[in-house]
Amino acid sequence: MVTRVSRFDGDWWVVQKRLIYIAVIIASLAVAAGALSLYVYFYGNPFKGAAAYCASKAGLNAFTEVLMQEVRYDNIRVSYVMPGSVATGFSSGDETKGADWKSSPEDIADVVVDLLRSNARSIPSRVEIRPSKPQK
Secondary structure (H helix, E strand, O other): OOOHHHHHHHHHHHHHHHHHHHHHHHHHHHHHHOOOEEEEEEOOOOOOOOHHHHHHHHHHHHHHHHHHHHHHHHOEEEEEEEEOOEOOOOOOOOOOOOOOOOEOHHHHHHHHHHHHHOOOOOOOOEEEEOOOOOOO
């Protein structure tokens, strides 16, 4: 029997595989350009009811960590941001639903700007950001 959760999980499994491919292309282009760059990748934190989604995220954690180690000597800094619940309308279709307790898109954007401004001698490789007072 196909449930709403299993359809969601299956869709995310496909999306994550495509994103890995895109990440490799971006990194390859940055190497070819010879420019100092910072690759920032976004994905959420694990949550109940989305096993395949969460498994794909674990794979992306490993992929991103290894990619960072492999391209750092080509002057490419790889970082990934793991936002928790963000008021975007992604899951409910309504960006105002839960906006009183979720992080805002601007909160996440501030983190990315900080990553971009960080000194090139360091790699802030992983950032987790979650709502400070999530709904119980």
